Amino acid sequence: xxxxxxxxxxxxxxxxxxxxxxxxxxxxxxxxxxxxxxxxxxxxxxxxxxxxxxxxxxxxxxxxxx
Numbered sequence: 001x002x003x004x005x006x007x008x009x010x011x012x013x014x015x016x017x018x019x020x021x022x023x024x025x026x027x028x029x030x031x032x033x034x035x036x037x038x039x040x041x042x043x044x045x046x047x048x049x050x051x052x053x054x055x056x057x058x059x060x061x062x063x064x065x066x
């Protein structure tokens with residue numbers, strides 16, 4: 001799944017470690033999410049959204065064509 005987590009994190013002026021600390025996961029988990037190699041739970045997706053002040057659609061929306 002493609003996502004916009006990295007861009008939102010950078011716009012929020014957060015490092016991977018800072019975002020990880022805010023949402024209660026490891027930096028490695030954030031890295032994997034940003035690379036699309038880890039599918040986070042809905043709860044974790046929402047925590048990330050709150051941390052970077054973005055909506056679920058803005059960060060994780062998948063077009064049906066994909």
